[in-house]
Amino acid sequence: MMRKLLVFIFLAVIAVALVATVLEMPPIGDPMNITNNEVPQRYLEDSLQETGALNVIASIITDYRAFDTLGEATVLFVAIAAAISNLKAH
């Protein structure tokens, strides 16, 4: 009973924190949002000249942020290596 009450209080604190965070978030689609800075503007305006790719998303994930994608591929590689080494072990 005591444990359930503690869990309930803990979850309530987390819920209050999450709801407070959501209420503080900027409205969706507002042009004055801080995320609408020069970075996406540069991607949209200059990516064709700088990378030669029509697909802006491809130019972001495999050129501007290719290092991030390399990390993503590494995660995939390590995951499959761990899975195979576990499956082949027995």
Added chain:
Amino acid sequence: MEDIIVRYVTRIILPFVQLYGLYVVLHGHLSPGGGFSGGAIIGASMILYALAFNLSAGSKKLSHDVSSALESGGALLFAGMGIFAILLGTNFLGNKVAGIPIGTPGNLFSSGAIMIITFGVGVKVASTMITLFYSLIEGEDHSHDHD
């Protein structure tokens, strides 16, 4: 499992699925899609083949060693493009700044390193799906053998 309908439909649909996956990978810099989604389509087509026919038929088409080598090769192609840009005298994974020709935007062979990296990621994701599927199925087979 012997199912004539599944086998017949698979035989008809498989070339189109693989061609579409290859299209999504190779046009990653032109149209929606890219290495991850196109590789998932190609990997799913190989899984479909192994499910509709049987595992040994699937292994005959693409053996375990080949798919493991392709998986490492895709990742190495990605990292190799990064090292190649360093050898050309710029940052890791540089594209136009490294002097890689980007061609005419809109052509199939354009955008320099992006196309090669997308191809590498596509190969890697496809072979990852196939390798994981084979490993899971074979693991089950081995446990039966040991019993």
